[in-house]
Amino acid sequence: MTDEHTHRDDANEEGSAATNGGTAQADGGTEADGGTIAPTTGDLVEGHGHEEETHLPPLGSLKRWFVTTNHKDVGILYIVTSLFFLIFGGVLALLFRVQLWTPGGTIMSGLGYNQAVSIHGLIMVFWFLSPFAFGFANYIVPLQMGAKDLAFPRLNALSYWAYLFSGILLGVSFLQEAAFPGGWTMYAPLNIPIYTPEVGATTSVLALLFFVASVTVSSVNFLTTMHRMRAEGLTLRRLPIFTWSILLTVWMMLFAFAALLAALMVLSSDRILNTTYFATEQGGSLLWTHLFWFFGHPEVYIVFFPALGVMAEVFQTFSGKRLVGRKWFIASMVLVAVQSFIVWMHHMFLTSINLQVKTLFMATTIGISLPFDLMVFSLIYTLIKGKIRFKTPFLFCFGALLLFIIGGITGVFLGAVVLDYEFRGTYWVVAHFHYVMVGGVTALIGGLYYWYPKITGRMYDEFLGKLHFAAYFVGFNLLYFPMFVVWETPRRVFVYDPAFTFWHRVATVGAFVLGFSFLIMFYNMYKSLWAGEVADGDPWPFSTTAEWAIPSPPPLENFPGLPSYSSGKLTFGGVDSASAIEGATASSDSGTAAADGGVAHADAAHAHEEEHADHASVWPFAISVGAFLTFLGLSGVTTGGVYPVVLLVGAVVLGGSLLGLARESFHAPDRPVGERWPFSGVENGKLGMWIFLASDVVLFGAFIGSYLFMRVAYGWNEWHLVPHNSLPGLVNTYILLTSSFAVVLALVAAEKNSKRGVVVSLSTTFVLGIAFLANKGIEWYELYHEGTWLSTSIESSTYFLTTGLHGAHVVVGLLIALFMITRAWNGAYLDDERPIEYFGLYWHFVDIVWLFLFPLFYIL
Amino acid sequence: MSHLRLYTAIYVVLFVFATLQVAVEYAGLLENAYLLAFGVIIVLSFVKALVVAGYYQHLVWEPRSLSYLIGIGLLAVLALTFAASYSIT
Numbered sequence: 001m002t003d004e005h006t007h008r009d010d011a012n013e014e015g016s017a018a019t020n021g022g023t024a025q026a027d028g029g030t031e032a033d034g035g036t037i038a039p040t041t042g043d044l045v046e047g048h049g050h051e052e053e054t055h056l057p058p059l060g061s062l063k064r065w066f067v068t069t070n071h072k073d074v075g076i077l078y079i080v081t082s083l084f085f086l087i088f089g090g091v092l093a094l095l096f097r098v099q100l101w102t103p104g105g106t107i108m109s110g111l112g113y114n115q116a117v118s119i120h121g122l123i124m125v126f127w128f129l130s131p132f133a134f135g136f137a138n139y140i141v142p143l144q145m146g147a148k149d150l151a152f153p154r155l156n157a158l159s160y161w162a163y164l165f166s167g168i169l170l171g172v173s174f175l176q177e178a179a180f181p182g183g184w185t186m187y188a189p190l191n192i193p194i195y196t197p198e199v200g201a202t203t204s205v206l207a208l209l210f211f212v213a214s215v216t217v218s219s220v221n222f223l224t225t226m227h228r229m230r231a232e233g234l235t236l237r238r239l240p241i242f243t244w245s246i247l248l249t250v251w252m253m254l255f256a257f258a259a260l261l262a263a264l265m266v267l268s269s270d271r272i273l274n275t276t277y278f279a280t281e282q283g284g285s286l287l288w289t290h291l292f293w294f295f296g297h298p299e300v301y302i303v304f305f306p307a308l309g310v311m312a313e314v315f316q317t318f319s320g321k322r323l324v325g326r327k328w329f330i331a332s333m334v335l336v337a338v339q340s341f342i343v344w345m346h347h348m349f350l351t352s353i354n355l356q357v358k359t360l361f362m363a364t365t366i367g368i369s370l371p372f373d374l375m376v377f378s379l380i381y382t383l384i385k386g387k388i389r390f391k392t393p394f395l396f397c398f399g400a401l402l403l404f405i406i407g408g409i410t411g412v413f414l415g416a417v418v419l420d421y422e423f424r425g426t427y428w429v430v431a432h433f434h435y436v437m438v439g440g441v442t443a444l445i446g447g448l449y450y451w452y453p454k455i456t457g458r459m460y461d462e463f464l465g466k467l468h469f470a471a472y473f474v475g476f477n478l479l480y481f482p483m484f485v486v487w488e489t490p491r492r493v494f495v496y497d498p499a500f501t502f503w504h505r506v507a508t509v510g511a512f513v514l515g516f517s518f519l520i521m522f523y524n525m526y527k528s529l530w531a532g533e534v535a536d537g538d539p540w541p542f543s544t545t546a547e548w549a550i551p552s553p554p555p556l557e558n559f560p561g562l563p564s565y566s567s568g569k570l571t572f573g574g575v576d577s578a579s580a581i582e583g584a585t586a587s588s589d590s591g592t593a594a595a596d597g598g599v600a601h602a603d604a605a606h607a608h609e610e611e612h613a614d615h616a617s618v619w620p621f622a623i624s625v626g627a628f629l630t631f632l633g634l635s636g637v638t639t640g641g642v643y644p645v646v647l648l649v650g651a652v653v654l655g656g657s658l659l660g661l662a663r664e665s666f667h668a669p670d671r672p673v674g675e676r677w678p679f680s681g682v683e684n685g686k687l688g689m690w691i692f693l694a695s696d697v698v699l700f701g702a703f704i705g706s707y708l709f710m711r712v713a714y715g716w717n718e719w720h721l722v723p724h725n726s727l728p729g730l731v732n733t734y735i736l737l738t739s740s741f742a743v744v745l746a747l748v749a750a751e752k753n754s755k756r757g758v759v760v761s762l763s764t765t766f767v768l769g770i771a772f773l774a775n776k777g778i779e780w781y782e783l784y785h786e787g788t789w790l791s792t793s794i795e796s797s798t799y800f801l802t803t804g805l806h807g808a809h810v811v812v813g814l815l816i817a818l819f820m821i822t823r824a825w826n827g828a829y830l831d832d833e834r835p836i837e838y839f840g841l842y843w844h845f846v847d848i849v850w851l852f853l854f855p856l857f858y859i860l
Numbered sequence: 861m862s863h864l865r866l867y868t869a870i871y872v873v874l875f876v877f878a879t880l881q882v883a884v885e886y887a888g889l890l891e892n893a894y895l896l897a898f899g900v901i902i903v904l905s906f907v908k909a910l911v912v913a914g915y916y917q918h919l920v921w922e923p924r925s926l927s928y929l930i931g932i933g934l935l936a937v938l939a940l941t942f943a944a945s946y947s948i949t
Binding site for chain 1: 863864867868871874875878879881882884885890897898901902904905908909912913916917918922923925926929930932933934936937938939940941943944945946947948949
């Protein structure tokens with residue numbers, strides 16, 4: 001407990017001195033005017049008590065970091081891990097910048113260069129940028145919205161471990177002949193084994209698939225949390241702007257990543273099972289671009305929105321001014337989030353799509369720049385109206401705004417069809433998206449400095465921070481601006497016109513300056529962690545959000561009492577009556593955080609002693625190890641050797657640890673009252689299941705859409721249905737409908753407290769599920785013996801893969817059913833039938849999917 | 861009507877609709893009027909899906925926001941499918 005004690009004692013000592021004028025208000029709504037924000041003392045004691053009760057090892061213990069499910073710990077893990085991947089991706093970039101020192105290359109082979117460029121892109125976009133932002137999201141969002149933790153803390157830990165292990169898997173791919181060398185966009189047909197035959201290329205694809213699984217779990221968790229666990233009075237309108245940016249990011253993630261998941265599943269199947277989607281001459285490569293960019297364009301905003309949120313937050317704090325046009329800023333973000341799903345074909349202007357659709361997507365693309373204009377002007381005007389303090393976080397965020405403006409304007413060129421014909425595949429594109437994306441990184445670095453004192457309880461060194469900014473900003477522009485100058489350089493190859501050599505050398509020098517600037521940052525962060533000035537709860541004058549109203553770092557369960565904004569100010573209503581008595585809650589003078597500096601009061605009506613929540617579980621880690629081995633085994637399973645054994649071991653570890661997670665008793669924190677629009681009346685678990693199903697709708701929809709697209713490309717009427725007869729399909733429809741009805745009966749039986757009824761109904765479901773699979777197995781067996789299999793034709797590929805994915809859903813459902821039958825046998829679910837209801841939601845969804853697959857693949 | 865009777869009635873309706881889809885095929889409508897047959901069969905699928913979602917998944921008794929949530933997902937993939945298919949016509 002040593003470190004934990006130290007930090008808290010520090011915070012404790014400093015707490016009473018924290019009176020420098022910040023205010024905490026739901027929406028950061030008004031200018032600070034001297035309200036008091038100070039940590040209290042009672043919460044510190046409470047925090048210690050919780051750790052002991054929840055068996056969470058102390059911060060100094062290595063074990064803690066493997067078992068923790070606390071959002072702040074997970075946030076730190078995300079931040080540290082993502083910075084590791086920044087170094088990984090950055091070193092790859094330095095390698096290929098050295099390669100570009102002279103036209104034709106210097107130090108790398110062609111394959112080496114292709115790997116470096118491709119994996120650099122994948123790492124930076126997926127394993128660095130979003131996870132870096134989500135480190136802050138994990139740490140800060142629950143604090144800003146007054147929650148003790150996320151809705152599903154173990155799933156949050158699972159997201160982290162899946163993220164880490166997917167990144168390790170990507171690293172391993174370098175050791176299996178070669179990592180994926182076909183560019184970060186993984187275009188078809190380069191992405192199929194004829195062109196990229198290396199086992200490592202398959203591993204890279206599987207690593208990304210693993211990462212997407214992590215993202216999906218994370219999306220479900222954040223959406224449930226943010227819609228169900230906001231403090232009383234914290235309506236969406238009042239939500240702090242950073243939290244708003246994360247909310248919209250997660251909504252985009254939910255739908256966009258499901259499309260990528262579909263694309264990656266199909267690609268994995270093409271690579272491992274020899275289906276022929278992307279090898280198909282008619283439509284194969286276009287199918288990839290549609291699926292990839294349907295994900296890929298929202299991804300741009302998924303990456304950039306958190307940075308925008310940080311910018312707005314930091315501008316407010318360091319100008320002492322409320323964001324100008326805050327309501328319209330939020331409306332613009334919402335608009336962009338929606339529009340982001342209807343602009344994807346501007347990435348495809350040079351493919352064979354028709355001119356009408358290009359024109360349409362040019363219009364939507366130019367349209368999406370308008371809300372961004374509004375946001376940029378809002379940010380600028382906020383600075384004009386405010387009184388700026390040039391601290392390091394501000395410098396980075398201001399720099400980010402300048403870079404983003406350049407990146408945004410140069411992007412408008414690419415949105416115009418005619419100009420894109422010229423610019424596509426050149427360094428103009430490279431320069432443009434680095435100004436946007438690394439511009440976003442710049443703001444996030446600002447966020448790192450901004451929240452560093454909150455997370456560590458220590459202040460960073462301001463001089464080194466500014467030095468970092470100077471080196472960073474110079475390095476950035478030396479690196480990327482020359483790319484605009486020599487924009488005619490073709491992208492992704494190291495042979496270029498010798499006339500461009502000077503500018504490419506400038507860029508290479510810039511890359512090293514940029515890289516060096518991070519050494520200053522790492523030194524600063526490391527040194528300040530031990531020797532930095534102790535930071536109090538609110539080191540920034542004019543900060544307005546709730547994380548600054550509690551000590552730095554915050555105690556385990558964040559708040560001294562239940563946070564509420566119902567009075568218009570942040571109060572910590574009496575959750576812990578002992579603390580309240582001692583004056584340790586917000587009702588005391590020192591605990592008030594209010595816009596007008598008025599005294600808030602503990603609301604006795606909310607006095608509620610919540611059961612102590614759990615904060616530790618080893619299963620998320622174990623599951624991720626199992627999944628890692630499973631994917632590693634899958635990558636080379638067709639080549640034999642050790643891979644099938646690794647696959648088997650992985651599957652056993654995965655299955656065992658999933659079972660461990662399901663059997664573990666874990667009490668997640670909940671809040672008795674709060675803002676829950678628009679999902680009040682839907683319990684957390686149920687909402688989580690529905691959100692997951694929404695992403696599954698997109699996954700299956702993308703599979704079915706792929707089938708329809710390939711059939712249109714092939715010629716609708718020339719297409720041959722694979723099954724000879726619709727009757728086996730009809731029988732399976734009857735079977736699934738009956739199994740759905742059996743689940744309904746199980747729920748009715750549970751409501752009537754009939755143990756026998758529950759067991760019999762669930763067992764019926766199980767038997768019918770087996771019958772469905774058996775019937776399907778017979779059909780597949782016959783087709784196989786007729787010579788029709790996965791790689792026979794695009795017709796058979798789509799048939800086997802789509803119905804196979806559905807079959808896999810059935811298998812998962814059956815495993816859950818089996819688990820539930822054994823529990824029901826022991827008398828579970830009679831007092832609480834919700835698990836049966838949630839299982840039913842899943843099972844009925846699988847049924848619904850079949851209701852579409854049946855006519856599409858058997859009749860029409 | 862108790863919920864159990866409602867659920868049972870729905871089960872029968874779903875059973876009949878599935879049979880109808882195959883009946884449309886066996887009646888030779890696909891050969892004679894493909895578009896009509898296509899429309900009928902797909903509409904039947906949507907009706908079945910709505911009934912399962914509405915009653916077996918209880919969406920009719922839940923806050924409407926859950927239906928919108930699923931609707932948004934459906935809308936997204938329909939947009940993807942139709943726009944992608946149109947792009948190659």
